[in-house]
Amino acid sequence: MTDRKLKKVAGHLLTAESFAYVGDEQNPETWKLSVFVPGDASLTRNFVKNAAHRFADTKGIPESERAAVWQLIVGAAKCLGLNVQKQAPAMAKRESEKPAPFVVDAEDAELKESLALAALHRDKFLHSIGYGET
Numbered sequence: 393m394t395d396r397k398l399k400k401v402a403g404h405l406l407t408a409e410s411f412a413y414v415g416d417e418q419n420p421e422t423w424k425l426s427v428f429v430p431g432d433a434s435l436t437r438n439f440v441k442n443a444a445h446r447f448a449d450t451k452g453i454p455e456s457e458r459a460a461v462w463q464l465i466v467g468a469a470k471c472l473g474l475n476v477q478k479q480a481p482a483m484a485k486r487e488s489e490k491p492a493p494f495v496v497d498a499e500d501a502e503l504k505e506s507l508a509l510a511a512l513h514r515d516k517f518l519h520s521i522g523y524g525e526t
Contacts, residue, residue: 448481
């Protein structure tokens with residue numbers, strides 16, 4: 393039988409798999425941002441909300457891994473039906489200091505096209521029922 397390390401969070405003993413960031417699997421002090429409680433969906437939702445809220449202030453996560461950790465939190469939030477901003481809070485602050493090159497992702501372009509088309513149809517519909525006329 394292997395000796396698995398555990399970390400107590402909110403009265404629950406959690407393994408490394410329950411955290412968004414695990415620095416050293418053998419050192420629970422390096423485990424950051426709990427996002428999963430086995431068998432408790434309600435507490436898992438709370439943990440994911442909390443992780444998203446605390447992400448920007450969490451120390452101990454290397455800069456090179458912050459984007460991946462944030463994407464894991466966003467993915468967990470999406471699976472639970474929670475709305476979380478797509479861009480990491482800490483990263484947004486740094487990017488406002490120096491502009492990043494604009495990169496068009498194929499999925500983003502499709503999404504923007506779909507949103508523009510939806511807005512056009514919305515405006516046409518509202519106009520047809522009398523809204524927006526002067």
